[in-house]
Amino acid sequence: MEFSMIDRHGVFAPARRVAFRRIGDQMVLVSPDENVMLTLNPTGSLVWEGLDGKKSVAQIAAALEQEFAVSADQAQKDVISFLELMLDRALVEGVAVDGES
Numbered sequence: 001m002e003f004s005m006i007d008r009h010g011v012f013a014p015a016r017r018v019a020f021r022r023i024g025d026q027m028v029l030v031s032p033d034e035n036v037m038l039t040l041n042p043t044g045s046l047v048w049e050g051l052d053g054k055k056s057v058a059q060i061a062a063a064l065e066q067e068f069a070v071s072a073d074q075a076q077k078d079v080i081s082f083l084e085l086m087l088d089r090a091l092v093e094g095v096a097v098d099g100e101s
Helices: 042-050 057-068 072-088
Strands: 012-014 019-023 026-031 036-040 092-094
Touching: 019 042, 026 042, 036 042, 042 057, 042 072, 057 072, 072 092
Parallel strands: none
Antiparallel strands: 012 092, 019 026, 026 036
């Protein structure tokens, strides 16, 4: 069993220093620290757009499940894996929320 520090109720947002823009069906991110541009596929783009500092991991996973017709379990695993990669690169940050919605 894999262990993740990312909780399904966690809320995340893009790091303030990351620039991003949608181009067609892909999201393009620019990481100034790494001096690199990343292009996200449609799945990653949908997850990225959900990182608004308000939606939980579970809510983003539900959108992924609906859009791409995957199981709830698979959608949650995909969102958590994506967030772990983005956290490792310091491209997203956790957001403190008061209570649960």
